[in-house]
Amino acid sequence: MSATQHTGRSALRPATARRARGARPAIAVTVGEPAGIGPELAIRAAWARRAEVNCVLLGDAAFLAMTASYIDPAIKLSALSLQAVRHGGLPHFGPERVTVIDVPLAAHVVPGKLDKENGRSVLATLDAAIEGVGAGWFEAVVTAPLQKSTINDAGVPFSGHTEYFAERTGTPQVVMMLAGQPAAPSGAPTPPPLRVALATTHLPLKDVAAALSRDGLARVLDIIDHDLRGKFGIAAPRILVCGLNPHAGEGGYLGREEIDIIAPAIAAAQARGIDARGPYPADTLFQPKYLQDADCVLAMYHDQGLPVLKYATFGHGVNITLGLPLIRTSVDHGTALDLAAQGLGLADGGSMDAALDTAVAMANASLHLNQEQT
Numbered sequence: 452m453s454a455t456q457h458t459g460r461s462a463l464r465p466a467t468a469r470r471a472r473g474a475r476p477a478i479a480v481t482v483g484e485p486a487g488i489g490p491e492l493a494i495r496a497a498w499a500r501r502a503e504v505n506c507v508l509l510g511d512a513a514f515l516a517m518t519a520s521y522i523d524p525a526i527k528l529s530a531l532s533l534q535a536v537r538h539g540g541l542p543h544f545g546p547e548r549v550t551v552i553d554v555p556l557a558a559h560v561v562p563g564k565l566d567k568e569n570g571r572s573v574l575a576t577l578d579a580a581i582e583g584v585g586a587g588w589f590e591a592v593v594t595a596p597l598q599k600s601t602i603n604d605a606g607v608p609f610s611g612h613t614e615y616f617a618e619r620t621g622t623p624q625v626v627m628m629l630a631g632q633p634a635a636p637s638g639a640p641t642p643p644p645l646r647v648a649l650a651t652t653h654l655p656l657k658d659v660a661a662a663l664s665r666d667g668l669a670r671v672l673d674i675i676d677h678d679l680r681g682k683f684g685i686a687a688p689r690i691l692v693c694g695l696n697p698h699a700g701e702g703g704y705l706g707r708e709e710i711d712i713i714a715p716a717i718a719a720a721q722a723r724g725i726d727a728r729g730p731y732p733a734d735t736l737f738q739p740k741y742l743q744d745a746d747c748v749l750a751m752y753h754d755q756g757l758p759v760l761k762y763a764t765f766g767h768g769v770n771i772t773l774g775l776p777l778i779r780t781s782v783d784h785g786t787a788l789d790l791a792a793q794g795l796g797l798a799d800g801g802s803m804d805a806a807l808d809t810a811v812a813m814a815n816a817s818l819h820l821n822q823e824q825t
């Protein structure tokens with residue numbers, strides 16, 4: 452069964468097929484928590500890539516104009532209201548300026564200081580991005596980091612973009628996957644890209660075991676296989692699956708999830724033609740000799756997989772939501788309030804650049820696929 456059958460897509464129709472020949476892809480970039488490093492990194496990436504990519508920033512226009520003027524007075528932004536775009540569509544400005552769709556903040560921004568008054572505005576940027584993909588304004592969405600606690604403090608239960616995009620697009624199951632290029636040890640050949648997908652996303656550790664089920668894992672494996680083929684051009688993805696418990700349960704003496712849940716889900720995936728293997732002990736799986744032939748590692752929970760990925764690739768990793776009816780990528784880091792409080796120019800923009808490049812590559816792959824099919 453394909454991921455499409457499993458996930459029951461919403462009516463959301465991405466705009467990819469409608470890019471004019473030679474036109475720059477239009478990508479929505481939500482600027483994230485205003486008191487964090489997101490707005491600066493989003494402006495820098497959009498301005499640096501403007502010749503090739505029409506990045507449309509979603510955030511408070513006056514705040515972004517002020518931030519841009521501090522980064523570099525040469526940066527030119529053009530602001531539009533969401534209402535204007537709804538009525539007239541996204542205008543085709545040239546690469547001399549970066550378009551901003553104004554999503555006003557409620558409160559004045561103090562860098563490094565969270566203000567729950569602004570939580571709902573941050574969420575509104577995500578809604579505008581999703582609306583814009585459905586309306587054909589954007590081919591993909593790149594999200595700068597937001598502060599999950601501030602959205603909750605604003606009174607909206609929120610665990611992450613991943614879950615929010617799933618809910619807002621009517622997608623019952625998505626998969627968080629982070630990807631990056633590990634550095635080669637000196638003199639050694641470049642290792643393959645490291646991709647780490649998660650069976651569960653933002654869950655308290657005490658709830659992880661209960662959240663694992665054969666059917667759930669089977670759907671996760673389907674989505675990874677489907678999207679690595681369709682969105683990453685990998686013909687026969689090989690997925691290595693971690694156990695949950697130390698030593699993958701030590702034959703049942705250190706936990707039974709491997710025997711009762713994970714191994715049967717892998718066997719079921721294999722029966723559907725998916726090259727999934729495991730469960731393997733997570734502490735020894737992340738070695739070059741295993742990873743060199745793997746396209747993705749499926750970890751059972753957030754802090755089993757992501758510390759390894761971030762250790763190997765922090766600063767240029769990309770977070771991709773698989774299984775959505777739209778392309779969504781993000782950075783591998785958070786809001787870095789400590790840096791934002793100290794001023795501009797301190798945050799590394801490598802991950803934001805990589806998130807944008809990955810979104811464009813995925814949009815191009817999707818465009819080619821659509822052209823082949825028509």
Ligand SMILES: NC(=O)C1=CN([C@@H]2O[C@H](COP(=O)(O)OP(=O)(O)OC[C@H]3O[C@@H](n4cnc5c(N)ncnc54)[C@H](O)[C@@H]3O)[C@@H](O)[C@H]2O)C=CC1
Binds near residue numbers: 596770787
């Ligand atoms: N995609 C998203 O929206 C994400 C949001 N977050 C959120 O960010 C908030 C803060 O999370 P933390 O765990 O403190 O992680 P964090 O990534 O914001 O900060 C951890 C450390 O890394 C440094 N750092 C982060 N990004 C950096 C960059 N681009 N350049 C240089 N140094 C950088 C920070 O200065 C800090 O020392 C939380 O609310 C979390 O939920 C975290 C990850 C992703």
Ligand SMILES: NCC(=O)COP(=O)(O)O
Binds near residue numbers: 610611613757770
């Ligand atoms: N550690 C990854 C993370 O927290 C990003 O979550 P999301 O907001 O992209 O769902």
